[in-house]
Amino acid sequence: MSQQRATTFIRHCYIVPVHYNVDNILYAIEVTACNVTWTVYRTFSAFQILKNMLVQANVPNLPPFPNTQYIDSSTLEGINSIRIMLENWLHAIMENEYVQHVNAFQEFMRAEANRPPNGIQEIDFSFLSDNDSFDAKSPGSGDDAYYRNEYPELANSTVTVSDFEILKVIGKGSFGKVFQVRKHGESEIYAMKVLNKAVIKKKNQIEHTKTERNILGKIDHPFIVGMKYAFQTKDKLYFVLDYCPGGELFYHLGKARKFSEERSRFYAAEITLALEHLHKMGIVYRDLKPENVLLTEEGHVRLTDFGLSKEGISQADKGAQSFCGTPEYLAPEILNRTGHGQAVDWWSLGALLYEMLTGWPPFYSRDQERLFNKIKRSSVEIPPNLSPETADILQKLLQKDPKQRLGGGPDDAASVKAHPFFKSIDWDKLYRKELPVPYLPEVKDKLDTSMFSAEFTNLPIVSPSSYNRPCTEEIAFPGFSYVGSYAHELQEEKDNAEMEQEDAEEMDGDGQSYASASVSEYSDVDMCEDYYE
Structure with missing residues (x-):
């Protein structure tokens, strides 16, 4: 029996076909649990794999899998018919009290959250492990209160990685990556630096990371990158910073x-x-x-x-x-x-x-x-x-x-x-920025990353299928979380409008220093000895 992940009780889902041809249909599945909403992308074959995993896990009373043998998937009518059948099937298995405890189901509904693939062939469903098995413990009520108790840090968190749409990789260093991101419901573009806690600890850089967080949290200057948010999960640290499209x-x-x-x-x-x-x-x-x-x-x-x-x-x-x-x-x-x-x-x-x-x-x-x-x-x-x-x-x-x-x-x-x-x-x-600048970067729009190395921007943003939720114990990094004043106002507006969206998936990161993503952060190029001053 494989080790079970903490259960997320999925309450709702909705399927929309977002790409199709004669041979393949890609479905976007909007998933909701306790007012937390995210989107995963799955092909029809992934649904079949999920069904097989549930059977192998000995889940009782499974509803029959949709029979699409006589449906023409090359027509819009046929695609919609398959969509309805798959959606009804998902709703049916969600009502099965045992399904929600099976790893295969949890990963199907959470892995690669909010990561639309560049191509169908790039979707990796290896997370549906063939050694998954059924744990017959009682699933409990499965209501929203359970979810809040299971993940209180998600219910109380001001901002998480799921609040952001990951757009591009713009840098990579010895501690992690920097991503171009956009907060859901906003047009503003940010740079998200993601640092790996294990690497930081291994390289004895905890105090330096804390110093950077402290400095960014109190600096407000037109010629210094500003920090909008900071938060952490069990394994990662996140800085959300001003995005500078002009590059380094x-x-x-x-x-x-x-x-x-x-x-x-x-x-x-x-x-x-x-x-x-x-x-x-x-x-x-x-x-x-x-x-x-x-x-x-x-x-x-x-x-x-x-x-x-x-x-x-x-x-x-x-x-x-x-x-x-x-x-x-x-x-x-x-x-x-x-x-x-x-x-x-x-x-x-x-x-x-x-x-x-x-x-x-x-x-x-x-x-x-x-x-x-x-x-x-x-x-x-x-x-x-x-x-x-x-x-x-x-x-x-x-x-x-x-x-x-x-x-x-x-x-x-x-x-x-x-x-x-x-x-x-x-x-x-x-x-006051009233003097004429000697050079204006040739930036096409807010999303332009042409001033960053293609070595980074060509990297895929699809992350491994691991689910790292925000941590309640900020081990070694207490007080790391931060919301800037302007960002806090925007957040309050979003909370009042109930527009906040949260992922169940943390992105891959071994994060870079941004903001611009220089190649080396505390590497052999950036040196620091006698670390404790």
């Missing part, structure tokens, strides 16, 4: 090879305002690089990925001890392990500005030891074609002594903003 700055820099001084100045200025905001909140970013700078549809930047950030840092040169960051952008004081503070972000800004202007980081070597020696000891080579103001700010941002570095003094961002390189920037207008 890394993508655009690779395409253009290098940017003009005007374009580089604009991005550097918006990043400066973002860093200023973080520093005022006592946060050192520590992972500024092209992969972590996103572009919005309007051409403005958004910083993302706060997994390596550190809270409680108010000084320029002390407060943090970790060997932490991306090799090409590490400040000398991090490499020297002498302690570091907010000034490391100004070094990284200098490195990023240098790369935007030249196409290369200021110090580069495929050999990591040689790279680190260059960062600690070599002088930066300034291309002769750069303007004097540009050359000067690069020299001052890439000053190896954090106390002498531009931005490294008590004035922090104010000294950076006052540099002649930024003399053309009206900082108030920049903050």
